[in-house]
Amino acid sequence: MRNSLIIALDFPAKRQVLDFLQAFGDEKVCVKIGMELFYSEGPDIVSYLKEQGHEVFLDLKLHDIPNTVRSAMKSLASLGADMVNVHAAGGQEMMEAALEGLDSGTSSGNRRPLCIAVTQLTSTSEEQMQTQQLIQVPLQESVLHYSKLSADAGLDGVVCSAYEAGMISRHIGAEFLTVTPGIRPASGVAGDQKRVATPQFAREEGASAIVVGRPITKSAAPLESYRSIKKEWEGVLL
Template sequence: MDNSLIIALDFANKSEAERFLAPFEERRLFLKVGMELFYKEGPAIVHLLKEKGHQIFLDLKLHDIPNTVRSAMKGLARMECDLVNVHAAGGREMMQSALEGLEAGTATGRERPNCIAVTQLTSTSQEQMNCEQLIPVTLDESVLHYASLAKNAGLDGVVCSARESESIHSQAGSSFLTVCPGIRMESDQVGDQKRVATPEFARRSGVSAIVVGRSITRSADPVRSYEQWMNAWRGVHK
């Protein structure tokens, strides 16, 4: 999934998501289904999108006791998503249990979904982490610690800011996935994100995949916006 651009389907229901996807016709996309859409539509939305040939990042950020996460991942694996995630803060045992569940739920002859761990949300600031999570180190140190924990647990990568991708790859290796939200064009509003970066910066930093939402999904011409983003992400100048 290297060099992927993942579109965040942050819609309230299936109708809104289908309306957005209609202009893309037969194009195969990498789509993120998050809590809002999944909790409204359930597994049916994943099955629908997979039937249309799209790759799916099911972004539910599991964080619970190891046995619960193992059982949940066993069920998620049966949906044949391409990418799922947990919170690294759940600890090594929980992350290992997530992999066990994915392996158990994956049909024979198929590859299990990639599993990545959220380090620190890109909406989290240094002050928030220190004062509200009571983590006394720097954001970079916290992210690197969680990435190391995920790597040692056998996960395939992490969710992080593009600013942290290079140091994570230096520590965990270039094949360890860095999936990065908080990507904005220079002209975009930052919104609720704190640690943002441009697609050009992400590419130079060796990011594996970027996640883009409103800049495409709220555009008056989403197909054109998607193509502009893909050009920027791939370094194509037109």
């Protein structure tokens, strides 16, 4: 899913997803299924979107004891998602267990889903991290620490803000994925996100992929909004 614009399908049910995707006709896109949609519709929503030809990032942010995460990932591997994720705060052993589960659950001859780890949510500010998580280092240092831990565990990359993407690439390497939510057009509203950035900024910082939700899903013209944001992400002059 490198270089992708991933649309966050933050809808409560499949019906709203179908209504939204109607605007895209036969165009195939990369989409993110989060907890709201997955808990409402179950595994079938992944299968349906894959059957329609879309790439799927299954964003469930697993964070539990290693054995539980291993077993859960073994089940998720069979769904056909292209990418899944965990919380890096679960630790290196848990992340290694996630990969073991994905490997054992992936059918012979198929490629296992990419696995990335959430570092710090883009809705988290440095002040919140320090006062509520009691992590007494700068936010960027925390993100880099979690990124290195994820790389040591063998994961394919991390979820971070666009502000940390360049730093992570410099320290770990450009092949290590940096998937960046909190992306808004310059005229967009931040909403509940704290560390927001434009598609152009994410591209200039070397982000591997961007995740965009409400600027597209809440748009009166979602296909036009998607194409406009995609052009900015790809560096196409408007």
